[in-house]
Amino acid sequence: MESARHVFRVLFLLLVVVVIFSVGRTFLVPKSYGAYGPYRFDNVAEQAAIRPPQHGGSASCGACHAERLKAVAAGAHRRVGCEVCHAPLARHVQDGARIAAMPVDRSFTLCARCHRRIEGRPAAFPQIVLAQHQGGVEGTACIDCHAPHSPKL
């Protein structure tokens, strides 16, 4: 049985390698790795909870500003969300409590982002050329004449 000693020696070596590998793998590979593919599945849940949603949508604004929301919904800006011109809900309300005033931008720049005539906009979209508009000067507030929440043309 001289050869058996060699067999056992090699088998022992193999066993040591397997044990080192499994122990090493347990420590080095994250728990959920490979659950659904070659990635760490736990990260999917982490991404889903990475931060609370910042934008609430116009409906969330309606919780306090129902009248305003109704007025907007009846006008030409009905498809423009409140947060487009103001700011994300999270800057105004957090956990149901008001934390800061909502920014109100009354500048020409805000309106111009959508309504200044520039190359690229669909022709049917209402746009103005400032020079041909009431002898307008850049910087003059559009909202002196147009109601921003329900503009009439």
Added chain:
Amino acid sequence: MDETQSDAPAPAPQPAPEPVGRREFLSNALRLGGGVLVFLAGAPALGEGPVAEGYDWTQHRYAYLIDTEKCIGCGSCVRACKAENGVPDGFFRTWVERYVVSPEASHVDSPKGGLDGFPPIQTPFTPTKSFFVPKMCNHCKETPCVQVCPVGASYRTQDGLVLVDAERCIGCGYCVQACPYGSRFLSPTTHTAEKCTWCYHRVTKGLKPACVEVCPTGTRQFGDMRREDDPVRLAIAHGRVSVLQPHLLTEPQCFYLGLDKEVR
């Protein structure tokens, strides 16, 4: 052998079994060992739970629809994305490009990704058409970015998003180069790859991505292909949609309506 044995005057004693040679033994042992290692490596990990409370990711498969003919280039989406996801200055998870085209020449610009909207533009040629094209990660089905990731940090979820595990990412930037749409960048703060997540923290709560939420013209739409009556699913099924760079066979899940041939 049998014939020679039967001819022999006396039955030869059974030959002793051939001893296993060292070479053969070692090669068999290695094969067995290798097999064990492969088995261990492939063993599925445990601990699969829901992605979020009340959210089953097998019940959704998202798709995005962009109607370029409606886009007015206001940049609300770019600003919303920045606010929603804290995108670092100078980098964009979504951006808007302006194409000014004539039969002879074309000009593309995207000042600050469209973050502050677009200024009037003068081109050295007389444009015959011009339009805006919002762009972002296409969340491809056969995405090159996931294929090149050497550490398994990029992956595609069962509900159809391509995400980056910042904890695994080593910031090698292979995926940034592999993406044919330029949708990824290395974050200057974390030094890991960053990209559009279709606002996974929102969609898993039943909300729309921030860019879709704020789009004032309905250019950007987000839908669920597993919902029979989903407007985006119907638009993709019935409308004439196209994708960016279809020749690359990446199977983007961002579909475009009214895409011009100039757009890449």
